[in-house]
Amino acid sequence: MAGYSQSEEDYLETLYLIQLENGVTRVKDVAQALDVKMPSVVAAIRSLSKKGLVEQEKYGHIELTKRGERVGRDVYERHRLLYAFFYEVLGLEPKIAEEDACRMEHHLSPQTRERLLRIVEYTRACKDDEVHFIKRFMHFVNTGEMPKSCPGCSKC
16 A cells, blocks of 8 residues: 555554454554564554554554554555465465565555465465476476476476
């Protein structure tokens, strides 16, 4: 979603996830989740509040507005999609897939997002059928050798 900084998106995603899990969100929860100091969270919440993305009574719980919830959910969905692509399709280690998803979730065009969604859906639906290219790809990644049989590939 355009118009928000990476930091703002990180806060909104974190608020969204904490709100989903706990129902209520406190400054302390956000600080722990993002590994930042509480004054940093207070400043971020103040900024997000001015933009109409969160509401907070003085020293009270933090709540996402409808718009803030929409942005937080969108960032989280981009994150999950990227993680699925990196882990399920590319076969990256979970830690690397997670770290890369965190970095890239902020820089994904709608067109790329749609295409990634399609390939993840396709590979999930066709695991044992036509998507043997993933196994062949992983063979190539691990050995540097083209697989022996690859229908439609002129290099095999």
